[in-house]
Amino acid sequence: xxxxxxxxxxxxxxxxxxxxxxxxxxxxxxxxxxxxxxxxxxxxxxxxxxxxxxxxxxxxxxxxxxxxxxxxxxxxxxxxxxxxxxxxxxxxxxxxxxxxxxxxxxxxxxxxxxxxxxxxxxxxxxxxxxxxxxxxxxxxxxxxxxxxxxxxxxxxxxxxxxxxxxxxxxxxxxxxxxxxxxxxxxxxxxxxxxxxxxxxxxxxxxxxxxxxxxxxxxxxxxxxxxxxxxxxxxxxxxxxxxxxxxxxxxxxxxxxxxxxxxxxxxxxxxxxxxxxxxxxxxxxxxxxxxxxxxxxxxxxxxxxxxxxxxxxxxxxxxxxxxxxxxxxxxxxxxxxxxxxxxxxxxxxxxxxxxxxxxxxxxxxxxxxxxxxxxxxxxxxxxxxxxxxxxxxxxxxxxxxxxxxxxxxxxxxxxxxxxxxxxxxxxxxxxxxxxxxxxxxxxxxxxxxxxxxxxxxxxxxxxxxxxxxxxxxxxxxxxxxxxxxxx
Amino acid sequence: xxxxxxxxxxxxxxxxxxxxxxxxxxxxxxxxxxxxxxxxxxxxxxxxxxxxxxxxxxxxxxxxxxxxxxxxxxxxxxxxxxxxxxxxxxxxxxxxxxxxxxxxxxxxxxxxxxxxxxxxxxxxxxxxxxxxxxxxxxxxxxxxxxxxxxxxxxxxxxxxxxxxxxxxxxxxxxxxxxxxxxxxxxxxxxxxxxxxxxxxxxxxxxxxxxxxxxxxxxxxxxxxxxxxxxxxxxxxxxxxxxxxxxxxxxxxxxxxxxxxxxxxxxxxxxxxxxxxxxxxxxxxxxxxxxxxxxxxxxxxxxxxxxxxxxxxxxxxxxxxxxxxxxxxxxxxxxxxxxxxxxxxxxxxxxxxxxxxxxxxxxxxxxxxxxxxxxxxxxxxxxxxxxxxxxxxxxxxxxxxxxxxxxxxxxxxxxxxxxxxxxxxxxxxxxxxxxxxxxxxxxxxxxxxxxxxxxxxxxxxxxxxxxxxxxxxxxxxxxxxxxxxx
Numbered sequence: 001x002x003x004x005x006x007x008x009x010x011x012x013x014x015x016x017x018x019x020x021x022x023x024x025x026x027x028x029x030x031x032x033x034x035x036x037x038x039x040x041x042x043x044x045x046x047x048x049x050x051x052x053x054x055x056x057x058x059x060x061x062x063x064x065x066x067x068x069x070x071x072x073x074x075x076x077x078x079x080x081x082x083x084x085x086x087x088x089x090x091x092x093x094x095x096x097x098x099x100x101x102x103x104x105x106x107x108x109x110x111x112x113x114x115x116x117x118x119x120x121x122x123x124x125x126x127x128x129x130x131x132x133x134x135x136x137x138x139x140x141x142x143x144x145x146x147x148x149x150x151x152x153x154x155x156x157x158x159x160x161x162x163x164x165x166x167x168x169x170x171x172x173x174x175x176x177x178x179x180x181x182x183x184x185x186x187x188x189x190x191x192x193x194x195x196x197x198x199x200x201x202x203x204x205x206x207x208x209x210x211x212x213x214x215x216x217x218x219x220x221x222x223x224x225x226x227x228x229x230x231x232x233x234x235x236x237x238x239x240x241x242x243x244x245x246x247x248x249x250x251x252x253x254x255x256x257x258x259x260x261x262x263x264x265x266x267x268x269x270x271x272x273x274x275x276x277x278x279x280x281x282x283x284x285x286x287x288x289x290x291x292x293x294x295x296x297x298x299x300x301x302x303x304x305x306x307x308x309x310x311x312x313x314x315x316x317x318x319x320x321x322x323x324x325x326x327x328x329x330x331x332x333x334x335x336x337x338x339x340x341x342x343x344x345x346x347x348x349x350x351x352x353x354x355x356x357x358x359x360x361x362x363x364x365x366x367x368x369x370x371x372x373x374x375x376x377x378x379x380x381x382x383x384x385x386x387x388x389x390x391x392x393x394x395x396x397x398x399x400x401x402x403x404x405x406x407x408x409x410x411x412x413x414x415x416x417x418x419x420x421x422x423x424x425x426x427x428x429x430x431x432x433x434x435x436x437x438x439x440x441x442x443x444x445x446x447x448x449x450x451x452x453x454x455x456x457x458x459x460x461x462x463x464x465x466x467x468x469x470x471x472x473x474x475x476x477x478x479x480x481x482x483x484x485x486x
Numbered sequence: 487x488x489x490x491x492x493x494x495x496x497x498x499x500x501x502x503x504x505x506x507x508x509x510x511x512x513x514x515x516x517x518x519x520x521x522x523x524x525x526x527x528x529x530x531x532x533x534x535x536x537x538x539x540x541x542x543x544x545x546x547x548x549x550x551x552x553x554x555x556x557x558x559x560x561x562x563x564x565x566x567x568x569x570x571x572x573x574x575x576x577x578x579x580x581x582x583x584x585x586x587x588x589x590x591x592x593x594x595x596x597x598x599x600x601x602x603x604x605x606x607x608x609x610x611x612x613x614x615x616x617x618x619x620x621x622x623x624x625x626x627x628x629x630x631x632x633x634x635x636x637x638x639x640x641x642x643x644x645x646x647x648x649x650x651x652x653x654x655x656x657x658x659x660x661x662x663x664x665x666x667x668x669x670x671x672x673x674x675x676x677x678x679x680x681x682x683x684x685x686x687x688x689x690x691x692x693x694x695x696x697x698x699x700x701x702x703x704x705x706x707x708x709x710x711x712x713x714x715x716x717x718x719x720x721x722x723x724x725x726x727x728x729x730x731x732x733x734x735x736x737x738x739x740x741x742x743x744x745x746x747x748x749x750x751x752x753x754x755x756x757x758x759x760x761x762x763x764x765x766x767x768x769x770x771x772x773x774x775x776x777x778x779x780x781x782x783x784x785x786x787x788x789x790x791x792x793x794x795x796x797x798x799x800x801x802x803x804x805x806x807x808x809x810x811x812x813x814x815x816x817x818x819x820x821x822x823x824x825x826x827x828x829x830x831x832x833x834x835x836x837x838x839x840x841x842x843x844x845x846x847x848x849x850x851x852x853x854x855x856x857x858x859x860x861x862x863x864x865x866x867x868x869x870x871x872x873x874x875x876x877x878x879x880x881x882x883x884x885x886x887x888x889x890x891x892x893x894x895x896x897x898x899x900x901x902x903x904x905x906x907x908x909x910x911x912x913x914x915x916x917x918x919x920x921x922x923x924x925x926x927x928x929x930x931x932x933x934x935x936x937x938x939x940x941x942x943x944x945x946x947x948x949x950x951x952x953x954x955x956x957x958x959x960x961x962x963x964x965x966x967x968x969x970x971x
Contacts, residue, residue, distance in 0.1 A: 044812055047689075052719065082850075279803075279852070281799060281859060284691075
């Protein structure tokens with residue numbers, strides 16, 4: 001970005017709350033069902049039906065509020081937001097307007113330090129509000145020639161709209177915020193975080209101003225950018241576009257824009273002038289939502305350990321470096337997995353960390369799977385590390401055993417037994433193998449003895465080979481040194 | 487049989503003096519014979535009725551019958567009835583067959599065992615005070631067929647008044663039970679907001695709508711209301727309360743009862759004929775031991791303007807779902823989406839409904855919301871406070887239900903404001919959410935006059951008790967219109 005300019009960015013995230021049924025009815029929310037099979041009377045907006053708030057959706061919203069240090073409103077109000085569209089069955093969306101359930105929270109994001117190797121820079125992004133609302137249905141324009149299909153399965157799905165303060169100053173910060181928010185909502189179990197299925201969607205409000213000025217520029221809102229990469233691209237494009245327009249003597253129009261992933265550009269969708277007058281008013285079918293202190297405490301009591309607290313604990317209790325602790329607490333399931341491995345193996349936590357974040361995550365990444373889909377359970381991983389710790393196998397053999405476990409050949413003990421991989425710690429067996437190798441390589445032996453020390457490694461390799469890698473490396477080194485010298 | 491009270495009908499059924507099938511046939515025959523004149527039904531459901539009657543007869547034979555089992559009832563066509571057209575008297579829903587039963591319908595028929603005769607005419611979407619806005623044509627008052635029966639529950643009122651049904655359900659948003667009751671010599675009660683589930687009752691103005699009953703006596707009304715009320719998990723505004731027996735307290739004396747007479751209800755605008763009847767009723771109650779006192783409801787006269795902001799605002803929102811997309815009327819050969827909306831709604835809604843949608847849209851619009859909707863909500867609060875203060879002084883409030891007797895058809899259709907003023911005495915109870923009822927208190931030149939009783943929250947039992955005591959001492963409510971005896 002041109003150094004004379006500064007971007008001001010605020011993000012609105014629609015996060016689908018992880019409930020079995022819809023926000024105001026008992027219809028299912030499962031993704032991918034045949035069109036309109038999850039549309040009950042309330043979803044269809046039939047004459048006479050009434051909304052009843054899903055208590056679980058409320059609990060999840062409150063949990064979010066508590067997780068971002070926000071005020072959870074003792075009394076919040078649902079309002080109707082009116083506009084006509086075929087996939088909006090009632091002609092209004094039930095949302096929250098003047099009194100949202102969550103207000104004044106924050107999220108701390110970590111940015112790369114100016115000097116490499118330093119601690120990351122922490123920046124606090126304000127969360128203005130988060131409110132509950134129902135999703136609309138889907139219009140299917142392509143499927144029918146000359147007509148539009150309406151699928152109301154998604155209509156009435158509970159959403160939490162999370163609105164940030166305009167505290168974000170770059171596309172990179174926006175992505176850091178989104179990733180942090182995404183991690184959090186998945187962590188606390190209020191959202192499945194699936195961006196392809198639309199469970200976590202983002203609208204970006206972007207404006208630019210000359211550096212040093214206070215006043216915000218006119219902003220545009222770019223809708224529904226559904227991956228971290230697209231958010232970054234869309235914002236970068238929008239910043240550049242706005243600077244160009246202003247520097248070219250033009251002015252920015254307050255409008256809604258749409259990101260085109262194909263070209264990496266945004267284009268105008270509608271301007272503020274032709275925007276709807278939503279005619280918000282409190283929904284008379286729903287009473288104000290009251291969350292008392294006792295209920296708030298009960299929800300707080302069920303709050304899982306949050307990512308930052310967990311990371312601090314991993315660093316303190318397991319002696320992990322910040323980087324490893326960050327990786328291992330990145331996902332709730334991964335952190336649980338790691339802790340199960342440490343507990344199960346009773347081994348050095350750092351060794352466990354290397355295996356989980358190195359070998360296991362590496363293997364999973366290759367397959368594009370996450371920890372919950374790992375073919376190697378935490379108990380199996382602990383079993384492997386235990387055999388390394390008690391010197392049944394060497395670290396090198398362990399890599400082979402891990403691969404075999406990952407391929408589904410059973411647990412470590414089974415593979416070690418079946419393949420006869422138990423480490424040879426008996427000196428006499430190793431001595432015999434060394435003698436055999438020395439006899440077979442008289443030339444190298446002579447050279448070594450006349451001072452070519454480098455050949456030590458050659459003898460280690462040959463003896464390992466002769467023992468199929470099972471020789472205990474320490475014993476082998478010790479014995480080899482003595483025998484080669486004589 | 488149509489002159490019998492519900493208690494007598496239940497007794498007759500229990501003693502096998504007649505079967506529910508015979509009783510049902512009797513009313514169906516009357517409907518067929520007489521309703522061409524009154525137009526009180528939109529849909530008659532003889533097959534369903536006889537099937538329900540047979541089930542009731544079986545229950546009676548098996549000894550599993552309740553107090554209302556086998557007694558016929560008419561439903562206002564605002565309540566959704568599964569498999570039966572539910573039109574709300576609108577062209578918009580002329581083709582709409584409800585796929586589910588309203589809670590009220592379930593309670594009265596599936597649970598209480600009553601027999602549904604059919605669906606009653608009404609003002610379109612309950613918007614009107616004369617039953618002239620119905621897509622199915624106006625209803626005529628059995629006491630004088632040149633006159634209106636009141637509205638919006640005009641069909642329910644006419645059907646019961648003419649003896650085509652022993653009782654009928656009705657709804658009341660601004661007086662739609664009480665005003666027709668007054669104009670047709672019936673007893674009608676609108677309970678406390680939240681008493682009767684609104685689930686399946688097609689919404690007009692959600693914060694005001696309340697289901698209730700039109701019957702020929704307080705006792706009949708108490709019996710039906712008893713079966714209608716109760717907490718419903720499907721209606722978030724429904725109230726959870728311990729069950730009470732309305733019928734069990736009917737016999738209490740009114741001696742010592744403090745009745746407030748709001749001076750604003752006996753002021754200018756009240757016709758001398760109505761005034762004379764209400765005064766006579768007050769004297770009757772005094773003779774029975776009640777004490778009357780002068781009270782004031784200073785903001786009551788702001789009810790009409792307040793109502794005509796709040797109700798249209800909610801209506802404009804509630805009626806947004808009728809867009810021609812999923813159900814109801816859809817215009818033919820539409821050019822595009824906007825054309826679909828414009829024409830479906832333009833054709834499907836009548837002029838009064840359109841007027842209220844426009845008013846409601848206006849008062850909720852950006853820049854007008856504070857001046858109208860928010861202001862109206864503040865006045866609403868004042869009206870409520872008036873009642874709170876009044877009920878500190880008295881046990882219930884009594885006044886006229888309407889300013890005058892039934893007016894002639896077409897006499898007010900060109901003057902919406904004159905029409906709206908019909909509800910001047912009834913609207914305040916809806917705005918405050920308190921229970922209110924109308925019961926007959928005499929005749930002015932052969933036309934029925936009603937008086938209104940209003941009580942504090944959840945005082946339905948008290949209202950019905952006072953009405954019943956009054957009806958034990960008088961007989962005007964038993965009079966039937968000519969040709970309906």
